[in-house]
Amino acid sequence: MNVIGFKEAKCKNCYKCVRTCDVKAIMVKNEQAQIMNDKCILCGHCLEACPQNAKSFISDLDKVKGYLKDNLPTIISIAPAYLGVLKYNTPGQVITALLKLGFTMVRETAEGAAYVTREYNRLLTEGKMENIITTCCPSVNDLIEIYYPSLTRYMAPVDSPMIAHGKLIRKEFGHGVKIVFLGPCISKKREAESDPRTVGYIDAVINFSEVKQWLLEENIDILALKDTPPMNPNPMVNRLYPISSGVLSSVVATKKDGAADGYRKFYVHGIKNCIELFESMERGEVSGCFIEADLCNGGCIKGPAVDRAAISRFKVKLDMEEAIPKKPITEKNFYERAKDISFHKVFVDRSPKDPLPTSDEIKHILRKIGKTKLEDELNCGACGYISCKEKAIAVYQGKAELTMCIPYMHERAQSMANVVLDMTPNIIILVDAEMRIVEFSGAAEIYFHIPRLKAREKYLYELIDHTDFEEVLQTKKAIMGKKVEYTERGLTTLQNIVYIHEQNAVLGIFQDITKEEELNRQAYKIKVDTIEMAQKVIDKQMFVAQQIAGLLGETTAETKVTLTKLRDTILNDGIDQPHKKS
The missing domain is CATH 3.30.70.20 (Alpha-Beta Plaits)
Structure with a gap:
């Protein structure tokens, strides 16, 4: 899912x-x-x-609202992180707020955590495992099962507090109720709804950010509500689970008579720290340890479904440790309710079996992005992978694309631009808003007798009249198909000048039409010579016509009109005269 x-x-x-x-x-x-x-x-x-x-x-929020709208009995299990995440005067105000949203009953997930703590203590007492890694955090569990499967033998074979609580509520109320988990975590959703080992105990998962918005929409102010006591036995120290060292505190406080178990105990939080630890464990460098592992820095109170910027994990840790006594559960029959429930969970190797390329295949992929030598492998990490080799492996496995290499694509774009500038027969000039030359094509170098690097140090008006470029910059309107003659350079051009919005720059493309213009001038001269010959014919015809006017009558005038029209037609079929610029 x-x-x-x-x-x-x-x-x-x-x-x-x-x-x-x-x-x-x-x-x-x-x-x-x-x-x-x-x-x-x-x-x-x-x-x-x-x-x-x-x-x-x-989100599952709409599904949860649907339960309430259909009047289905719905129990919400609220993670103890609420004690550090939500704003209230007394914790009971939060319970009141959830009841006002329509939930049938509000139970604390810490109740389930108490059974998990008991299972951890049992494992510590048995002492059969070389190392014990807590399995409260589904993301840590996924990290080990998928990426460090050799360590699954160290994972405590115990449900998470959410699933343990779901099992307890399901036993008490049966399948006729809906059970919703409210917490700071998004990985709980997969654990509850798609893990075949734990599916069926939690019907939906929502987070604190969603509930805050929901309360706002319903105009429910937690601070203005009366206090409602928890609807479950007091889980005592187990409410500390969401803060760093909270699991250790619960385990130590709950251990009978403070008996020694021979395990060294420490906690690790944050994905990078977890990865570093697990790599060390794979090398056999850690033994005889009970390890509280959480993927989020600071514990669940800094989960991904929490406004992390608004919460100080240090303040929350201090406040919760001050408010929650590190004492074991005192209620006599607390654990009796779950005597027939198994909280056992088996963890397995779920590592992906992705194909690995040979060294030759990696080299072949690297060559495609211009990395033919070791020094070409920049390992810049811009693509997201720590090295060019890792990126090549990802390409082979279909996870990444060749074009994700930003340095290669930059060089490719530059080289293509240079090819266009070098190979086009047209003069291409790009100037910025100050008329400084930004790009200068190979043809421009030839026509204006200046190298590109030198040209890019100059302003346009140092080479040619920049009036048209300035006009386009100011008006943002293109000048298309304008003929401009540079007499002292013996050059006639057809110019298209356009404004480039993204760069606030002006691009000029000049087509050399000098030869065409010379041919046009020669053709015009031929036409003029032809006209002169035609005029002589007209004059001679008129003379003859006058001699035989009496014979031809009105045909003489018609001949003159016709020949005159012919002359005018030829004369008017000239060419546009270009603008002359220095």
Whole structure:
């Protein structure tokens, strides 16, 4: 299923999402970015990075509103991150707000986290695993299963708090209720709705940003509401799950009698830190550790579905640790409700089996973009890949396109422009708003007897009259098909001068018509000579006509009129005279 959607019309030749994606789960095809669902870990970084807002989270909000509109009993499981993300005077005001939206019951996901904590403590006590990586974060789970499958043996075989809570609610209320998860994460949607190991326990996933907007539309002000107590037993320390070290705090606080288990404990947050750790673990450099892993820097309170700029993870961590006691659950029968529920989950190798090119195939691809030598491989990263070789592999696998190499395309564009400037027989001159010469074609070098580099150091009026160029710059109206003669250069041109809006520049294209004009002048001379001969014939005819006027009568006048028209027709069939400029 798709969790992130793309608007194709807005996505073109940017590659910022590719550069941002640490696992390169974005394919570019026909100049459009596409998510590769089997490789995406749903960190949400591409959503933040996209400058055109071409990517969007595919929402379940309308589905949830549909449940409420149809009066279906709907229970919402609210992630403990709400304690640091939403604005309230007392936490119970948030519960009241959700009830006013129409939810039948509001339960805290931290309730499910308590059962996850218990499972972690069981694994620690058993001590059978060399390392234990927490599996609360679906994005971390995806990262390991897809990209570091050798580490799946270290993944705690335990459900996430969301799924654990869904199982608990489903047992209590059956399949007649709808269960909605509210949190800061987008990867929960895939875990809830398309992972065959966990599907069926959560019916829909919405996030805090969506609920904030929903409350605004319904004119519900959390701060103005009365307090409603939680509708679940107090999960105590397990409310700390969404902050960094929150899982460790829960595990340590819940451990019976503070017994030692022999595992070193630490937490790692942020995708780059997770990748660094997992690479180290693959090399066998980490052992005997219990590791809290979260893909978002600062934990779930900085999830991709949260306005991260408006939240200080340090302040939230301090506030939540101060407000939430690091104490275990005290309710006597808390765990009895789930005695028949299995929170076991098996993690597997889901790594993609992409074909790898040979070294010769990589070289062949690199040659196509002008990289024939090692020094040609700039490894600039503009395409999104860390090296030209990695980009070539992506091209081979159909994930990237040759044209994504920006230096190559720049050189190609420059070379094509130079070919046009060098090979065209026309004089091409481009000037900026100050009449400084920007481009100067090969033909212009020949006609004006100045090299291109020298010409680009000059203003147009240093070479020719710039009046027409100035007029086009001011009026933004083109001058087309104007004949201009440069007498001292022996050159006659047919000029098209146009304004270029994008660069606020003026482009002149001059066609050399000197030979054509000379031929026209010669043809005109022949016509004049012919006219003179015709005039002599007319004069002679008139003389003869006068002698035989009596005989010809009115035909004489008709002859004169006809021959005169012939003469005028020939004379008027001349050529346009060009403007003369120095």
